[in-house]
Amino acid sequence: MNPASLSTNENGMVLITGLMLIAVLSVLSATAYMISSLELMISRNYVAKKKAFYMADAAVEEASARLPNLLADVSQNPQSQDRQWRAFLLGGEYGIQDFSGEGFDSYDPKNSDHHLYSSFQSDMNYLAEVRHMTEQDVGIDLNHDSDTDDLILWGDGNGDFISEENATSGAPIEWVVGVGMSGGATQRAGLKLRPSPVFLAPPAALYADGHIYKSGGGGSAVGEDVASGCPAIADVMTTAKASNVGGKAGDWPAGSSLPPRFMEISNATYPIEETMAQAESHAAKIIDSGTHGSQSYGGADDRFKLFFCPGDATFSDLNGRGLLVIGGKLVVSGNISWEGVIISRKGISTGTLGTQKIVGALISGGDVHIAGALDILYDCRVARNLQIAQSDYHVAGWRHFW
Numbered sequence: 001m002n003p004a005s006l007s008t009n010e011n012g013m014v015l016i017t018g019l020m021l022i023a024v025l026s027v028l029s030a031t032a033y034m035i036s037s038l039e040l041m042i043s044r045n046y047v048a049k050k051k052a053f054y055m056a057d058a059a060v061e062e063a064s065a066r067l068p069n070l071l072a073d074v075s076q077n078p079q080s081q082d083r084q085w086r087a088f089l090l091g092g093e094y095g096i097q098d099f100s101g102e103g104f105d106s107y108d109p110k111n112s113d114h115h116l117y118s119s120f121q122s123d124m125n126y127l128a129e130v131r132h133m134t135e136q137d138v139g140i141d142l143n144h145d146s147d148t149d150d151l152i153l154w155g156d157g158n159g160d161f162i163s164e165e166n167a168t169s170g171a172p173i174e175w176v177v178g179v180g181m182s183g184g185a186t187q188r189a190g191l192k193l194r195p196s197p198v199f200l201a202p203p204a205a206l207y208a209d210g211h212i213y214k215s216g217g218g219g220s221a222v223g224e225d226v227a228s229g230c231p232a233i234a235d236v237m238t239t240a241k242a243s244n245v246g247g248k249a250g251d252w253p254a255g256s257s258l259p260p261r262f263m264e265i266s267n268a269t270y271p272i273e274e275t276m277a278q279a280e281s282h283a284a285k286i287i288d289s290g291t292h293g294s295q296s297y298g299g300a301d302d303r304f305k306l307f308f309c310p311g312d313a314t315f316s317d318l319n320g321r322g323l324l325v326i327g328g329k330l331v332v333s334g335n336i337s338w339e340g341v342i343i344s345r346k347g348i349s350t351g352t353l354g355t356q357k358i359v360g361a362l363i364s365g366g367d368v369h370i371a372g373a374l375d376i377l378y379d380c381r382v383a384r385n386l387q388i389a390q391s392d393y394h395v396a397g398w399r400h401f402w
Contacts, residue, residue: 048183055092055180056189059126062119063089063176064191064393070115070130071174071388082132083151084113089128091119092181099127099179126180132172133192143167154194155201155387161268163200168231171195171387173396192397197387198282198306199275199323199343202361204237205378209269210367211242216352218373230380239269272365276345279325282390283308289328290314294335298322303339304389312346317354323386329366332356336374341383350374360386 063070070087088107090096096107096116108114119126135141135148142165143150155163155170163170174193179186205221206212224232280286285297289311297307298321305322312328317335323343330344335354342348342358347366350356356374360382 048185051182052187059128059178063128092125195391204234
């Protein structure tokens, strides 16, 4: 055979080259397909996570907007006002069991402290949980009692009438967590909501920024109710405006004709003017200034409303429940039966007739004249539930977590 013919024989090269090109194109196509599929999967996951996040955020927003109504369960049942209370908002096609393991406490329908509500957003798959914040959430023992089980409150914890986080006085700070689910993705968001109550917690069963005058026998002011588990506060507190100012708290026992007077150490005074500024806008009922006959406000099933009078108010008898705020002077000539807190800007005067009892607290921005046997029993649960019911809430912290 001629060697020259072998060197110039190119039969089959086109086929081999074609096959190689097909192989390369196949590899490139497969790679492009894998890259496209991966990008599509990443895009889908991103969209799913975004949707889940927006759902979690929507859950938090709805729970925050509905917070006053959710907290009504606490106010109506003082025994549930502890770290065990929970409110759950469920929306979408999933059941509440589908959210187990997502950072929530398990909902227990048999637990009277757990309350389940339907969301207004039935097309969004989310669950929101509302609960009172505790020391454990921040890892701090605020009251130094060797545990972190106490609620974190927003109020005056040290007697200076300035609100701060503490574990003894005020309304609970709320923690709202929402979880959203979309396409297998789960996202969570949380809000720390701080209350802004109409009034600060009472510093004493009877507080007067002025003199206290007492005539006749009987009467008492008790700042401690052992049965309710309330932290003890002063029986009576006056300021530098009062005569015979002493340096230390004393008791006003039942039957005593004259309560002791003492001045708070810081010389601070209760912020009654701030209360007046907020009370009218929160009032469930405006009471006309002037003279009234026997009046009753609030009912057994509606104990936490605010009643506001812009000026002086005189009653022959006064009965009711809730927060009563008088912009002028309060005068009651007969019976007094009140469960709640009474705050009067310019003073309080009670007559000698009738039964006179207040379960809650009595706060006066002026002198107090007591002619009868008025008994005042401080109850922290009543005061705190009124603070909860009469609070606006503001965002104090936000958190987004997986």
